[in-house]
Amino acid sequence: MFTAKNRQGDYFTATQANISHLKAKTDPFFCPACGEELILKCGDIKLPHFAHKRGTRCRFSSEGETKKHLLGKKELSRWLLYQGFEVQLESFLQTINRQADLLVNGKYAVEFQCSTVPPSQLLERTNDYLSKKLIPIWLLGQDIVKNKFSYAFSNFQLCFIRKSEELGYYLLFFQPEKRRIECIHHLAHAGSKYFFGERLVLPLAISIKEMQLKIKAVKGHRRKRYQPHREIERERLCYYYAKYKSRSHFMQELYHAGFSLYHLPLQVGVQLDKQFLVHTAPVEWQFSLWIHFFDRLEVGEHFAYRAIAERFRACVVPLKVLTFQDYEAEELLKEYLLYLEEKEILVEISSCNYRLKRKMKWRQHSQIFS
Ligand SMILES: [Zn+2]
Incomplete structure (x- = not known):
């Protein structure tokens, strides 16, 4: 300290x-x-x-405390002081028995988080700050793992995802040695721990105002999502479930209902950009929606968003994120409904009201051996 x-x-x-x-x-x-x-x-x-x-x-x-954490606190406070902010380094808040890395303008509790701790600890700390009418701002101090095409984020890092109009879903990493903040924005889930995203570098040589201008300029800079071949995606899914998940609750349920993964409609098991918002695998929640909801509708029948949202909430476990409410997970459902609209399965006839255009079809047997 x-x-x-x-x-x-x-x-x-x-x-x-x-x-x-x-x-x-x-x-x-x-x-x-x-x-x-x-x-x-x-x-x-x-x-x-x-x-x-x-x-x-x-x-x-x-x-x-690591050298990185000490340096981070120092660099941040110096940078904020230069801009005329009132900064208290390591402010001890007696009533909640917490020490904020930085208290800015008596209003923002800035935390530079380098170590991995249980997410519940982050939530408790966040709630303590909020109870004192302080706004917590979390900056990650961990390394960014980048592969050829994607980033890999741990479950811990995902707790820090934020959302804005300009940046979509994004993560902020503060690198005190390089005196910069790296922002990975427009995150799109590629499956498991992998994400597609764009990178924006914000050096501490510029002010917060200049950073905000850089962020505003990002808009519209988003890359089109790579769309995997649905048939190939299904082959991989079957292989994966046969190898690693054959005894899972989901596979038992599927088996007892008399279904096989292979023959499920191709609109079940779609990997979507916002899939990371829930822990439940795509094929599992989409199967549940299909069997308990879509398959029970007749072609031409109407349904309300409210009804499908209720079903959705019952079959997913939402990701706990520091700045989100649980209903953020419904953004994933909305993305799925748009996908089904694109595939002409359904149509939105008025705000939050849909009509089933056609039934999702079973897949036929593989023709490879014929
Ligand atoms: Zn002490």
Whole structure:
């Protein structure tokens, strides 16, 4: 940590510039959270900072704090201070017993998250801030894993997905060593942990206002989604389920209902851009919608969005994201309804009212051996 107080309650922030001044002081420094005495440290590797004594029980002890985390807090606070923001580094909030990495204008709690922790901890922290009318802003401090065509994100990283009109679904990564924020935007799920996305680099050499202008300019820059061949996609799905999921609840249900994965209509099991919003596999929730909803309708019959949304909610487990409500998952249902409209299965006749145009067809047997 960078902040400590003396016996009189005055606060001190350790910086490269004042380190010798602080070292010359004979009064001890104390932790603003637990009151324990602190040691001033300045090595060659880490930035000057305060540390608890070994074996401390203080939960804000920074002994586990990495160089990256320390540097990140410092770079961010410097960048915000230059722009005239009021910044409190490591602000200890007594009433909720939390320490915000940065408190900006007394209103925003900025957290630079480098380590992977259980998502429930992030949610608790978020709710604590909200209860104090503080707006949490999370920046990820982890590496971005990029493959040839896609990015790979962990479940932990997905907790930080945000959404805006200009950027669609996006993730922010702060890289203090490079003094920049990387934004991966217009995320589209490619299946499992893989995503397609566009990259926008926001260097700390520019102000927040300039960043906002860069973000505004992104609009319309989105790439068209690569559409896999549906027949091939189904072959892969059959192979995958036979190999890894043959004993799953879903395969049992399918078997008992007298169906085989191979023969399900091709509009069941579609990988959509927003699939990441739920944990439930595409073929599983789409099968449930088909068997319990679409297949029970006659051609020409009308149905309300409300009715299908209710069915959808019953068959998916939504992804927990810090900034989303659970109903965000319905964006995936809307995408699926648009897809079915494109395939002329249904048509939206008025706002939130649909008509079934045709039934989804069973797939015929493979002709390869004939
Ligand atoms: Zn402490």
